[in-house]
Every structure is written in structure tokens, then in C-alpha cells.
Amino acid sequence: MHALVLGSAAGGGFPQWNCNCTLCARARRGDESLSTRTQSSVAVSDDGLSWILLNASPDIAQQVHDNPQLHPRGGGRDTPIRAVILLDAHLDHVAGLLSLREGPPLHLYCTPAVMDDLTHVLRIVPVLRSYCDVQWHPIPVGDGQTDATFAVAGCVDLCFHAIALEGKAPPYSPRRAARGTGDTIALDVVDRRSGRRLFYAPGLARVGPRELGWMRAADCVLADGTFWCEEEMPEAGLSRKTARDMGHLPQRDRLIDGALQRGMMTVLAGLPARHKLLVHINNTNPILDPDSPERRELERHGIEVAHDGMEIVL
Ligand code: MLT
Ligand code: MN
Numbered sequence: 093m094h095a096l097v098l099g100s101a102a103g104g105g106f107p108q109w110n111c112n113c114t115l116c117a118r119a120r121r122g123d124e125s126l127s128t129r130t131q132s133s134v135a136v137s138d139d140g141l142s143w144i145l146l147n148a149s150p151d152i153a154q155q156v157h158d159n160p161q162l163h164p165r166g167g168g169r170d171t172p173i174r175a176v177i178l179l180d181a182h183l184d185h186v187a188g189l190l191s192l193r194e195g196p197p198l199h200l201y202c203t204p205a206v207m208d209d210l211t212h213v214l215r216i217v218p219v220l221r222s223y224c225d226v227q228w229h230p231i232p233v234g235d236g237q238t239d240a241t242f243a244v245a246g247c248v249d250l251c252f253h254a255i256a257l258e259g260k261a262p263p264y265s266p267r268r269a270a271r272g273t274g275d276t277i278a279l280d281v282v283d284r285r286s287g288r289r290l291f292y293a294p295g296l297a298r299v300g301p302r303e304l305g306w307m308r309a310a311d312c313v314l315a316d317g318t319f320w321c322e323e324e325m326p327e328a329g330l331s332r333k334t335a336r337d338m339g340h341l342p343q344r345d346r347l348i349d350g351a352l353q354r355g356m357m358t359v360l361a362g363l364p365a366r367h368k369l370l371v372h373i374n375n376t377n378p379i380l381d382p383d384s385p386e387r388r389e390l391e392r393h394g395i396e397v398a399h400d401g402m403e404i405v406l
């Protein structure tokens with residue numbers, strides 16, 4: 093199996109267009125120690141030829157341009173992108189669907205909750221249908237159903253498991269404040285030939301025993317790396333929102349209602365996986381700087397920071 097990191101940043105990318113924080117300003121000035129990053133997406137493939145997008149980033153056109161694996165190969169109009177699986181309905185994961193309108197019928201895999209937001213609130217799907225055929229393949233997670241197994245035509249050697257996560261519906265969703273299942277999933281992708289497993293969760297609010305079980309079984313974990321610490325945005329004076337408000341588990345351990353909760357770094361450090369990578373990194377996160385003490389702490393725990401264009405062969 094191939095996993096190609098198309099975009100390793102959270103919403104806004106790095107640098108973010110309107111952000112003049114120290115890191116964004118350095119990146120904008122062309123500081124070579126900092127890699128610029130597009131917004132969150134990964135592509136997977138069983139043969140390196142046909143690809144499935146896991147989320148459709150607003151930066152998809154640049155991502156296709158930058159990754160020859162996704163270029164057209166046939167005559168006329170062509171694409172090796174066979175389908176799109178959405179893990180939630182956040183703008184940084186769905187806005188790129190609009191840029192796929194010139195292509196063949198779009199095979200879209202997502203839960204009913206995500207489809208509901210895309211159809212009735214954001215209205216991306218009805219708008220897209222005026223340009224191209226959209227075929228929805230429901231992922232039956234929601235209403236108490238916490239996981240589902242499915243296959244995707246065009247990548248027959250990969251088997252997909254969707255796992256309901258405690259996350260947050262997007263800010264525009266009427267379910268933002270609710271705690272339903274189906275708004276956010278993780279994906280466990282298994283190569284049927286080798287049995288190798290990839291776990292992908294760019295939006296993960298809490299790691300409980302269920303999530304930990306899937307993560308322990310994976311050879312490669314691509315996990316929510318949005319924030320280093322709980323109060324990162326308030327401390328930088330950029331927003332009042334904490335990591336918890338936004339549904340992201342930070343890397344540092346944190347206090348929740350007086351109890352210590354293990355952060356993503358502690359969780360990842362305890363996993364047997366060969367590859368432990370952080371994705372969906374916010375532009376405020378100090379781990380973006382390879383010379384930061386936070387980055388060294390990750391390295392000591394065997395955790396890497398994913399970068400755009402990184403390809404992992406499992
Ligand atoms: C998130 O990951 O929390 C969202 O993408 C935030 C946003 O859409 O701005
Ligand atoms: Mn996001």
C-alpha cells in the first residue's frame with residue numbers, strides 16, 4: 093500500500109494568508125528551515141497507479157500539480173483519482189470537491205451525517221451535481237453504529253474500516269454542539285495482500301480504549317497533530333478557542349476538569365507502529381520549526397511530523 097501526504101497542515105495551511113505570527117512570518121519570508129504546507133489530505137493506493145483521496149483539500153489543484161502520481165496519464169482528460177472518502181465535513185476537508193467538477197463521475201464515500209451537512213447546509217453536493225455526476229456511497233456509521241467495513245471500486249486490494257470518533261461537526265453544522273456519531277470518523281486501511289494497516293485520523297478529540305485498539309494494530313499511524321498544547325491559540329492571542337473547543341487532542345498531556353489526560357505524544361509513544369506521524373498541523377504549532385525543543389521532544393519519542401509530498405510504502 094502507498095500513502096501519499098498531499099497536505100499536512102490544518103485549516104488555513106502554513107503560512108496562513110492572514111497570519112503574521114512568528115512562524116508564518118518566517119515561512120512567508122522564505123526561511124528555508126520551514127516547509128510550507130497545504131491543507132489536510134492524504135491519498136492511498138494499492139498499486140501506486142489508482143488513488144483514493146482521503147478528504148478533498150481546498151488546495152487540491154496545487155496538490156495534484158505537485159504530486160506526479162496524481163497527474164493525468166491517458167489521452168484527452170484523465171485522472172488516476174478513483175474516489176474520495178470524507179472523514180468529516182470540515183471546510184478544509186471538503187472544499188476541494190468543487191475543484192473536481194471537471195472530472196468523471198465523482199464517487200463519494202461518507203457517512204449520512206456528513207452527506208447531510210454537504211447537501212442541506214453547505215449545499216456543495218447539489219451545486220456539484222450541476223457540473224458532474226456525484227455517486228454517494230454511504231458509510232453506515234451513525235445512530236449508534238460505531239464502525240463499518242467497506243471496499244472502494246478501483247482499489248480492490250485495500251479494505252477500509254470507518255471508526256466513529258469523538259470529534260466535532262464543523263462550525264457551520266447544526267450538530268456542532270451535539271455529540272452524535274457519524275460527524276467524524278477515523279479510517280483504518282488494510283492491504284489484503286500483506287495485511288499491513290494504516291490508521292488515519294486528522295481530527296481526533298479523545299483516544300479511548302476503542303481508538304487505542306485500532307491504533308495499536310496499525311503499522312503506520314497518521315494522527316491529529318493540530319495543536320501542541322491545550323491553550324495554544326489563546327496564549328498566542330490569536331483566538332479564544334482551546335484545543336478541546338475545536339475537537340483536537342493536543343500533543344502535550346492536559347488537565348481536563350482537574351484530571352490529567354494523556355496527550356497525543358504520550359499515546360503515540362506507546363504504540364508499536366513502525367511509522368508514527370502527525371498530520372493536520374495548525375500554523376500556531378511550534379513543532380513546525382525543526383529546530384524547536386518541542387520537535388526534539390517528538391523525535392525522542394519516535395514521532396515524525398508529516399510533510400507535503402511524503403510517500404510511505406507499507
Ligand atoms: C478543524 O479542524 O477544527 C477545522 O478545520 C477548523 C476550521 O474549519 O477552521
Ligand atoms: Mn481541520
Ligand code: ZN
Pocket residue numbers: 108111112113114115116117375376
Ligand atoms: Zn501563523
